[in-house]
Amino acid sequence: MHPLDAATKLEVTGDKFQGATSDAYWNFTGPFGGATAATLLQAAMRHPKRQNLPLAMTINYCAPVAKGAFDVLVSEKRTNRSTQHFSVEMTQGDDTIATATLVFAARPEGFAHAPEKIPEVAFPEKIEPPKAKAPLAWIDRFDMRFASGFPVMRPKDDAPLGSARTEVWMRDNPSRKMDFLSLMNMSDAFFARPFHVLGRLIQVGTVSMTTYFHCDEADLAEVGEDYLLGVADANIFNKGYADQIASLWTRGGKLLATSQQILYFRDKAFVPGAKK
Amino acid sequence: MHPLDAATKLEVTGDKFQGATSDAYWNFTGPFGGATAATLLQAAMRHPKRQNLPLAMTINYCAPVAKGAFDVLVSEKRTNRSTQHFSVEMTQGDDTIATATLVFAARPEGFAHAPEKIPEVAFPEKIEPPKAKAPLAWIDRFDMRFASGFPVMRPKDDAPLGSARTEVWMRDNPSRKMDFLSLMNMSDAFFARPFHVLGRLIQVGTVSMTTYFHCDEADLAEVGEDYLLGVADANIFNKGYADQIASLWTRGGKLLATSQQILYFRDKAFVPGAKK
Numbered sequence: 001m002h003p004l005d006a007a008t009k010l011e012v013t014g015d016k017f018q019g020a021t022s023d024a025y026w027n028f029t030g031p032f033g034g035a036t037a038a039t040l041l042q043a044a045m046r047h048p049k050r051q052n053l054p055l056a057m058t059i060n061y062c063a064p065v066a067k068g069a070f071d072v073l074v075s076e077k078r079t080n081r082s083t084q085h086f087s088v089e090m091t092q093g094d095d096t097i098a099t100a101t102l103v104f105a106a107r108p109e110g111f112a113h114a115p116e117k118i119p120e121v122a123f124p125e126k127i128e129p130p131k132a133k134a135p136l137a138w139i140d141r142f143d144m145r146f147a148s149g150f151p152v153m154r155p156k157d158d159a160p161l162g163s164a165r166t167e168v169w170m171r172d173n174p175s176r177k178m179d180f181l182s183l184m185n186m187s188d189a190f191f192a193r194p195f196h197v198l199g200r201l202i203q204v205g206t207v208s209m210t211t212y213f214h215c216d217e218a219d220l221a222e223v224g225e226d227y228l229l230g231v232a233d234a235n236i237f238n239k240g241y242a243d244q245i246a247s248l249w250t251r252g253g254k255l256l257a258t259s260q261q262i263l264y265f266r267d268k269a270f271v272p273g274a275k276k
Numbered sequence: 277m278h279p280l281d282a283a284t285k286l287e288v289t290g291d292k293f294q295g296a297t298s299d300a301y302w303n304f305t306g307p308f309g310g311a312t313a314a315t316l317l318q319a320a321m322r323h324p325k326r327q328n329l330p331l332a333m334t335i336n337y338c339a340p341v342a343k344g345a346f347d348v349l350v351s352e353k354r355t356n357r358s359t360q361h362f363s364v365e366m367t368q369g370d371d372t373i374a375t376a377t378l379v380f381a382a383r384p385e386g387f388a389h390a391p392e393k394i395p396e397v398a399f400p401e402k403i404e405p406p407k408a409k410a411p412l413a414w415i416d417r418f419d420m421r422f423a424s425g426f427p428v429m430r431p432k433d434d435a436p437l438g439s440a441r442t443e444v445w446m447r448d449n450p451s452r453k454m455d456f457l458s459l460m461n462m463s464d465a466f467f468a469r470p471f472h473v474l475g476r477l478i479q480v481g482t483v484s485m486t487t488y489f490h491c492d493e494a495d496l497a498e499v500g501e502d503y504l505l506g507v508a509d510a511n512i513f514n515k516g517y518a519d520q521i522a523s524l525w526t527r528g529g530k531l532l533a534t535s536q537q538i539l540y541f542r543d544k545a546f547v548p549g550a551k552k
Binding site (some may be wrong): 080116 | 336339353361363372379381384386388389391441474484488492509511534536541542
């Protein structure tokens with residue numbers, strides 16, 4: 001079984017799903033947030049009343065997921081002719097670990113227009129994998145080829161800040177056919193923007209992430225096991241929180257998903273005039 | 277009482293809030309989505325356990341709000357040392373009309389960096405209000421000065437598509453001191469991107485919207501009753517849905533909020549090879 005399928009595996013008991021964290025996606029203090037998001041998406045997709053395709057998902061990371069078992073409860077909130085709304089909650093014991101809202105929708109053919117274009121970058125076959133890698137399991141779950149914006153450590157505080165923008169080809173490792181779970185997982189697979197800008201490993205964590213899907217199953221089948229180009233950037237780092245905007249593109253330039261997230265960061269070394 | 281305060285007015289009974297739609301913010305088939313979002317934010321802010329400031333809000337519009345009374349239920353999901361999570365549900369009778377998730381957070385001073393800058397545009401005093409205006413009440417609730425991207429009607433289908441980008445100074449009408457409710461309301465106050473691109477009034481509706489707040493109460497007090505510059509754009513229009521990315525800036529160039537939404541559109545005239 002592919003590690004992503006193992007990480008998002010769910011058993012059903014009554015109206016609840018049960019799963020367990022996966023060491024293969026371990027991050028600093030819990031499983032990688034993308035895998036958690038894919039798990040909650042998987043739960044909603046397996047709801048017996050679900051119809052149509054994922055359109056929008058917001059996940060709020062309320063607390064670190066502890067190693068071990070968790071429950072997922074999916075509630076159908078509203079089903080219209082072409083859209084459907086679910087609320088999802090992930091718990092461990094009595095504690096809420098994550099909440100999510102999901103919208104599923106029918107995707108009729110119609111007017112198509114893409115003002116935003118894929119950036120022109122080298123193809124993944126022309127790019128070596130990074131030589132250095134943090135020893136975190138989840139990073140090994142992606143084959144990443146940085147076309148630009150690989151994070152560079154800043155040896156001194158007065159060195160210029162790094163760029164917040166990254167262009168990186170990504171696919172699952174081992175490779176896996178693209179589907180909505182993989183796309184959701186990948187929408188969180190960018191290194192935290194504060195690492196890139198500050199050039200040091202500091203305490204960070206995603207608080208909330210929203211992903212919009214601009215594709216259907218035929219678009220995903222077309223990707224197969226190929227790389228997607230991920231583009232990530234940030235607007236602002238302010239008062240302990242930073243945003244991230246991201247997009248995921250096929251090699252042919254089709255925009256499959258856009259995502260934004262807000263994350264906290266704590267870098268005490270950088271607080272001007274801070275009280276110790 | 278200011279129309280926004282009237283529209284977001286809530287009475288408390290037990291653990292529920294009661295409100296009523298406001299004609300002053302009426303849109304095509306229900307109240308303007310920004311006012312609904314501000315109302316749900318207001319409910320969460322008034323929850324007795326709420327601490328700290330709004331950081332992130334996602335609202336899902338499940339169904340049109342019918343004219344009249346509605347209930348809002350706020351559930352505290354998790355309270356950590358510096359972040360807090362709520363889920364909110366708006367109902368009319370037994371029907372779920374909207375769901376929302378909210379994150380509140382303490383905003384410590386620290387590293388600040390803004391890679392994205394305010395665009396250089398003319399100040400609002402140099403810009404006339406639009407000469408033409410759709411007869412919708414909510415539009416009258418904003419004083420809008422378009423620095424660029426006022427929607428232009430396209431008389432013929434083969435005319436070039438309009439730009440998806442708009443730069444517009446906005447303030448409440450009548451003017452009102454800036455607060456989180458006004459900011460939430462304003463993050464939805466852009467005309468739907470499909471109007472701008474297609475140059476015609478078609479059926480549209482926001483399905484889900486997420487706003488991140490990058491400010492605290494001192495930043496808002498600094499705005500007072502001044503205009504904010506709103507910048508909106510879109511990445512993609514595809515299979516019945518379009519996205520919108522937006523940002524709200526003070527005159528001095530401070531980024532107060534970023535927002536994204538996904539909306540449906542139906543423009544049968546533009547379906548290539550559509551069945552009638």
